[in-house]
Amino acid sequence: MKAVVLGGYGLIGSAVMRALAAAGFDVTGVGRSAAAARRMGPGFNWILRDISSVETPEWRNVLRDADVVVNAAGALQDGGRDDLTAIHETAIGRIAAALEGTATRVVQISAAGVGPHASTEFFRSKERGDAILQSSGLDHVILRPVLVIGPAAYGGTALLRAAAAIPLIGLQILPGAQVQTVALDDLARAVVLAAQGAITPGTVADLTEAESRSFPELVQTVRRWQGRPDPKMRLRLPGVLLKASSAMADLLGHLGWRAPLRSTAIRALSDGIAGDPGAWQAAGGFRCRSLDETLAALPSTVQERWFARMFLLFPLLILLLALFWVPSGAIGLIRFDAAVAVLTERGVAMGPAQGAVALGALVDLVLGLAVLSRRWLRPGLIGMIAVSLGYLICGTVLTPDIWTDPLGPFVKVLPGIGLALAVLGLTDDR
Incomplete structure (x- = not known):
């Protein structure tokens, strides 16, 4: 039958x-x-x-x-x-x-x-x-x-x-x-x-x-x-x-x-x-x-206990990502001149520096908002990982001294990548 x-x-x-x-x-x-x-x-x-x-x-x-x-x-x-x-x-x-x-x-x-x-x-x-x-x-x-x-x-x-x-x-x-x-x-x-x-x-x-x-x-x-x-x-x-x-x-x-x-x-x-x-x-x-x-x-089993705990943490992790990326983009636009100065003081021309800051701020905003939508969650997470790696690579080339900054802005990007990877591993709902 x-x-x-x-x-x-x-x-x-x-x-x-x-x-x-x-x-x-x-x-x-x-x-x-x-x-x-x-x-x-x-x-x-x-x-x-x-x-x-x-x-x-x-x-x-x-x-x-x-x-x-x-x-x-x-x-x-x-x-x-x-x-x-x-x-x-x-x-x-x-x-x-x-x-x-x-x-x-x-x-x-x-x-x-x-x-x-x-x-x-x-x-x-x-x-x-x-x-x-x-x-x-x-x-x-x-x-x-x-x-x-x-x-x-x-x-x-x-x-x-x-x-x-x-x-x-x-x-x-x-x-x-x-x-x-x-x-x-x-x-x-x-x-x-x-x-x-x-x-x-x-x-x-x-x-x-x-x-x-x-x-x-x-x-x-x-x-x-x-x-x-x-x-x-x-x-x-x-x-x-x-x-x-x-x-x-x-x-x-x-x-x-x-x-x-x-x-x-x-x-x-x-x-x-x-x-x-x-x-x-x-x-x-x-x-x-x-x-x-x-x-x-x-x-x-351990899978059962992992699921129960991660089900509680999953929305919190997404919220944390959004709260990291959206303010990051907003601050870049609000303090646009200061952000541009970080590049120009290290020899980057004014035009490219302004373009990089504006583009970076807009990308941060888009990615931070994207993960709040179920449809755009995976693309947003992949974008976050790719952009973070891009920031580190470009930053290392253009401003390598920031690696030794006492507040560690480059170092703090690494756990952000780890958080996005963790959420990416939890995106299946079936």
């Missing part, structure tokens, strides 16, 4: 593709990033398309031989790279039209808590997409997982790991929120059963453990799983600070960053993430593992 998985290199999509392949399916993934597809590993077929922009005739061609279509594509919030309506509704409508009259089964991975009156557009748009599929007449199963826990971490699960990794302090975030979880392997197994026809057609079911716990209790459980000691003190994060952080994260979303503190994620957590396993088990499903069982099956 042939299965096509939309969003095949995401947290859920990649696990689903591997589980379907292990069950004997011929699996093809659909996604827009060739680099992310390559990182999924060899042995899979890929169709590189932006799911939100594919029209019905092209879907008809892409899905013409599919026995099963699994929709694992989704986005948390509108932003620089995401359009909720296009991904959650328009794409589903076009796929349903393309499959009209076929026996293809569609397995839709939705989310627990969806509804027309839900508190966020994420849940409302997901519900509208589910409704389109339910009214299409296609053979379908809709699975609605709660918070998914797996070896990899994106968004909310990355935030959970990072919150657990904060040294000494246990932040009490949203103490009233109740959360249930589901193992990523259980979700992938459920998709395989649905794809094989073992789940009743038309089933709409939550995938969840039976137990629930508060969000601080969840963080503490993950902290112990990571092998970290209990915090020395517990601090409740003020609501106003959490709202301010969400507003900043929403702003960063327009620059292409999928920050886990965006308002949709915080609102979803504050509402609680809960489901009812009854419908799933009634449709022929299995008992989903508890959080303790899920974590017991996942090794907490």
Whole structure:
């Protein structure tokens, strides 16, 4: 049987593709990033398309031989790279039209808590997409997982790991929120059963453990799983600070960053993430593992601890780079004559000196602002490294005495290069 998985290199999509392949399916993934597809590993077929922009005739061609279509594509919030309506509704409508009259089964991975009156557009748009599929007449199963826990971490699960990794302090975030979880392997197994026809057609079911716990209790459980000691003190994060952080994260979303503190994620957590396993088990499903069982099956390795710590440090490192390069360029322009004098006093002609200072200041400003955008982060970092090396080489030729300056301006460029290299090594988000 042939299965096509939309969003095949995401947290859920990649696990689903591997589980379907292990069950004997011929699996093809659909996604827009060739680099992310390559990182999924060899042995899979890929169709590189932006799911939100594919029209019905092209879907008809892409899905013409599919026995099963699994929709694992989704986005948390509108932003620089995401359009909720296009991904959650328009794409589903076009796929349903393309499959009209076929026996293809569609397995839709939705989310627990969806509804027309839900508190966020994420849940409302997901519900509208589910409704389109339910009214299409296609053979379908809709699975609605709660918070998914797996070896990899994106968004909310990355935030959970990072919150657990904060040294000494246990932040009490949203103490009233109740959360249930589901193992990523259980979700992938459920998709395989649905794809094989073992789940009743038309089933709409939550995938969840039976137990629930508060969000601080969840963080503490993950902290112990990571092998970290209990915090020395517990601090409740003020609501106003959490709202301010969400507003900043929403702003960063327009620059292409999928920050886990965006308002949709915080609102979803504050509402609680809960489901009812009854419908799933009634449709022929299995008992989903508890959080303790899920974590017991996942090794907490050094990679896990590195990720949690670096997830906290990554935005700080980018901010430090921006705060180094932008003021550097601004000071060069504000104190233009003094900067030019550094060169002219060492024998450089006035014209070339002015040109070098002006160009250098503008380049510093551009690079400092570039790293604040997700799209321009890698080019900006590479530019910083190249320009820093250029500064050192040209400075050594034109002003070698600055190497012995008591304040060490040339020497201080070296850790800046190291910082840019470190951030460059952390830029992958899939």
